[in-house]
Amino acid sequence: MIAPTPSQTIGPFFRFGLAWMDATHLVDERDEGGLVLHGRVVDGSGDPVPDAVIEICQSDPMGAFPSGWTGFGRCLADESGAYAFVTVRPGPLGDGSAPHVDVSVFARGLLQRVVTRLYMPGTDIDAPDDPVLASVPRDRRATLVAETSPIGLRFDIRLQGEQETVFFAW
Numbered sequence: 559m560i561a562p563t564p565s566q567t568i569g570p571f572f573r574f575g576l577a578w579m580d581a582t583h584l585v586d587e588r589d590e591g592g593l594v595l596h597g598r599v600v601d602g603s604g605d606p607v608p609d610a611v612i613e614i615c616q617s618d619p620m621g622a623f624p625s626g627w628t629g630f631g632r633c634l635a636d637e638s639g640a641y642a643f644v645t646v647r648p649g650p651l652g653d654g655s656a657p658h659v660d661v662s663v664f665a666r667g668l669l670q671r672v673v674t675r676l677y678m679p680g681t682d683i684d685a686p687d688d689p690v691l692a693s694v695p696r697d698r699r700a701t702l703v704a705e706t707s708p709i710g711l712r713f714d715i716r717l718q719g720e721q722e723t724v725f726f727a728w
Contacts, residue, residue, distance in 0.1 A: 582633045584616075584645040591619060593710030595676075596642035599635050599663060602718030606639025610665040612715070614643060614676075621649030621657070647678060647711075656681050656688040663715055672725040676713045677703045690726070698724050 585592045599610040614631045623629055629648075633641040648657045659676040675690060677683075683699040686692045691699060701723045704711040716722050 581631050582643050584631050584643060587644045591646045592644055594642055595645050595711045597713040597715060598639040599715045600639055607665050608635055608637045608639055610635040610663055612641045613662040614659050616648040616659040617651055619646050619649045621651050654687060654689055673728045674723050674725050675702055679704055679706045694724050
């Protein structure tokens with residue numbers, strides 16, 4: 559029997575292999591409008607996923623991607639599954655999408671990344687104009703909306719189980 563190669567297995571490779579690419583600050587925390595986007599990644603039992611890698615991509619507050627703004631961040635979850643970015647609230651993109659952050663999660667046990675969206679608190683989830691949010695069953699939409707926290711926005715990512723975060727095919 560031939561042993562699996564690293565590209566065929568998901569193990570402790572993500573955190574180790576991507577630690578040098580940690581990019582949690584999209585803006586300086588002292589910038590006007592800067593906030594902390596934070597949360598935890600948990601499994602189906604509610605246990606932390608300490609080796610998760612979370613990537614975000616978002617527009618600037620005007621809903622644009624101007625020169626010098628990548629809108630990209632990467633964070634390695636800590637032992638409690640916690641992650642945090644310093645960023646700004648994204649603006650609407652002008653394509654009918656509500657302001658949102660695209661979120662990807664890589665972790666052991668996942669053969670491919672999982673992709674979701676984080677919508678801003680106050681997003682109308684009962685009658686959304688956003689076509690992606692409207693495609694999600696009404697009773698599942700709340701899993702995509704961040705909560706206001708004392709330091710910014712909190713968005714917990716549940717990979718399985720009750721209140722599992724909605725993930726999208728990509």
